[in-house]
Amino acid sequence: MWFKRGFSGNCCGPETASEAVKEAFDAVREAFGDTEVEHALPVDVTEEADGSYQVRASLPGFKREDVQLQLTDDVLHISGTRNEAGAAEAKYLVRERAQGAFARRVKLRDATENGIKAELKDGVLTVRVLKATPQAKTVPIE
Numbered sequence: 001m002w003f004k005r006g007f008s009g010n011c012c013g014p015e016t017a018s019e020a021v022k023e024a025f026d027a028v029r030e031a032f033g034d035t036e037v038e039h040a041l042p043v044d045v046t047e048e049a050d051g052s053y054q055v056r057a058s059l060p061g062f063k064r065e066d067v068q069l070q071l072t073d074d075v076l077h078i079s080g081t082r083n084e085a086g087a088a089e090a091k092y093l094v095r096e097r098a099q100g101a102f103a104r105r106v107k108l109r110d111a112t113e114n115g116i117k118a119e120l121k122d123g124v125l126t127v128r129v130l131k132a133t134p135q136a137k138t139v140p141i142e
Contacts, residue, residue, distance in 0.1 A: 041104035060123035
């Protein structure tokens with residue numbers, strides 16, 4: 001087992017440390033099997049001059065039908081799956097590109113479902129979400 005063997009040699013170099021981490025993950029995969037993992041999706045969120053939000057995520061190689069968007073209770077849900085044909089049969093020497101499911105939730109305060117626009121172009125998903133306009137509420141005095 002990887003945890004009983006420990007580290008051999010100098011563990012201070014990044015090459016040795018990365019090999020130890022890879023060995024640990026390989027041991028976990030060997031013990032539990034290769035299961036589908038939900039991968040994190042890095043995003044950039046900006047507030048535009050008009051008060052709307054712009055969310056951008058890098059999704060190289062994805063098609064529109066691979067990605068789902070949903071806005072619920074001020075939270076934008078971005079999810080999808082990447083499964084390349086023939087990937088299971090291939091004998092990988094190095095495999096760093098994520099396969100399987102990914103998901104990301106982004107809190108957007110005062111977001112509204114009206115007027116959401118999304119575009120996937122050149123591997124970048126851009127989502128524009130409008131903010132709800134504050135409504136004055138008259139409160140009756142009892």
